[in-house]
Amino acid sequence: MRVSSLYVHIPFCASKCYYCDFNSYVSTSDVMERYLDGLDRELEAVAAEYAHDPLKTVFFGGGTPTMFDSRQTERMMKMLHRHFRMSDGVEISVEANPGTVDLEKLHVLKEHGANRLSFGVQSFENDLLVKLGRLHDRDAVYQSWELARKAGFESINLDLMFGLPGQTLEALERTLRALIELGPEHVSSYSLKVEEGTPFYTWHNRGQLILPPEEEETQMYQMVIDGFQRAGYEMYEISNFAKPGHRSRHNQVYWRNEPYMAVGSGAHGYVDGVRYINQKNVPEYIETTVQGQRPVVEQEVIEVRMQQEDTMILGLRLMEGVSFARFAKQHGVEMLDVFGDTITRFEKLGLLAVDETGVRLTHQGVFLANEVYAAFLE
Ligand code: SF4
Missing domain, CATH: 3.20.20.70 (Aldolase class I)
Structure with missing residues (x-):
């Protein structure tokens, strides 16, 4: 994308x-x-x-x-x-x-x-x-x-x-x-x-x-x-x-775990599956950038599994949740093939709702959202 x-x-x-x-x-x-x-x-x-x-x-x-x-x-x-x-x-x-x-x-x-x-x-x-x-x-x-x-x-x-x-x-x-x-x-x-x-x-x-x-x-x-x-x-x-x-x-x-560029001291960007973090210190940020260099101090290639986890954790913040179609389009695999067990477990607990379009937090799930998110981490 x-x-x-x-x-x-x-x-x-x-x-x-x-x-x-x-x-x-x-x-x-x-x-x-x-x-x-x-x-x-x-x-x-x-x-x-x-x-x-x-x-x-x-x-x-x-x-x-x-x-x-x-x-x-x-x-x-x-x-x-x-x-x-x-x-x-x-x-x-x-x-x-x-x-x-x-x-x-x-x-x-x-x-x-x-x-x-x-x-x-x-x-x-x-x-x-x-x-x-x-x-x-x-x-x-x-x-x-x-x-x-x-x-x-x-x-x-x-x-x-x-x-x-x-x-x-x-x-x-x-x-x-x-x-x-x-x-x-x-x-x-x-x-x-x-x-x-x-x-x-x-x-x-x-x-x-x-x-x-x-x-x-x-x-x-x-x-x-x-x-x-x-x-x-x-x-x-x-x-x-x-x-x-x-x-x-x-x-x-x-x-929606989509890419974005970021500029400025301490800014975080996410482009082409790589997350980067800029120099936080303002004088050093200025020093580096005015010399024409990128002020990036950390870069991390986000592995496929981690990208999928991010899509779930970030997407479940939205009340519309994560749709099966969007997940498949973003990652080329079916959500239930990757996270089926976790989703079923939290559906039984009444914290996730699942229908033919996708997965979302229930009203009760909204109040226990951090516990739901944690379960998607390997
Ligand atoms: S110092 Fe106050 S106004 Fe400035 S970023 Fe922090 S919370 Fe916001």
Whole structure:
């Protein structure tokens, strides 16, 4: 399958949130400028190296891509179009944080083809936002939202987190109500994970971070599902909800285990059965790329069996599951010949549903998804 998707990583943030283990740094405008020099060279190299079709999806993720000022944003968008052709109807998504956009920057994005924004809102409760180390507050969400609509963005995702320290079911309900009232076209909703190397990890180990108990977190997840489904959103992935016609096409590339190119420090790409990882360190990334070299530090050929496992594990995140036809087309073998025993076992347990078209998680399976995924690993 020829690649037609591109991920661009922008590793800059205004400050570091307490739970964040993403590849993001607080930096200066000068470093950001030089990062763009490197990105320009890497885009050129990647476009030349991989046989690709005009792009169908592009995702600027971070970090916070909207940390660039308007001029830098214009530079970033222009270099994308200089190195790659876009297909008709391409989806170009840009991650942003409330409080990091103004009308000028949003117009620049729009004029250069960006048609989907994704705001890291996380909560509408100011006290919880402070606990997370987020810089924005509820008012900033509304201001950025209005600016985005004013600039003409008709497809907006809002990220939401639950299972937060001190969060109650009532607080989550208030956030759900506020979010649904705004009416974004898409919502991604994840429970907090305490990751090693973060302040949250240290505080958790010291007993200073009190999280909702597991049963309550499960109740929160159920509340999120019910809330969005009642409001007319389709739950199309275990953590993602969309109004009709607004599924994230870029993320579906990942979940369908299809290829994508990736550029930027620490970015991961998957092309021609090879996964690669870029240099994470920003100065070293800049140094390597401005010299015209690819900043790849790790490459792994994904063996056939592992590709098949990935197709199942990633595909079962989607509510539509994995179709027999798609699996056979992607791997040249029948899914049931490879995973028949595992599928039957989990079907009997009521965690997988199987029909003539394919396999998907049941409602119960959604809550025990990690156990199902693990069973597909050899
Ligand atoms: S805004 Fe996002 S990427 Fe940046 S520090 Fe916070 S969680 Fe990490």
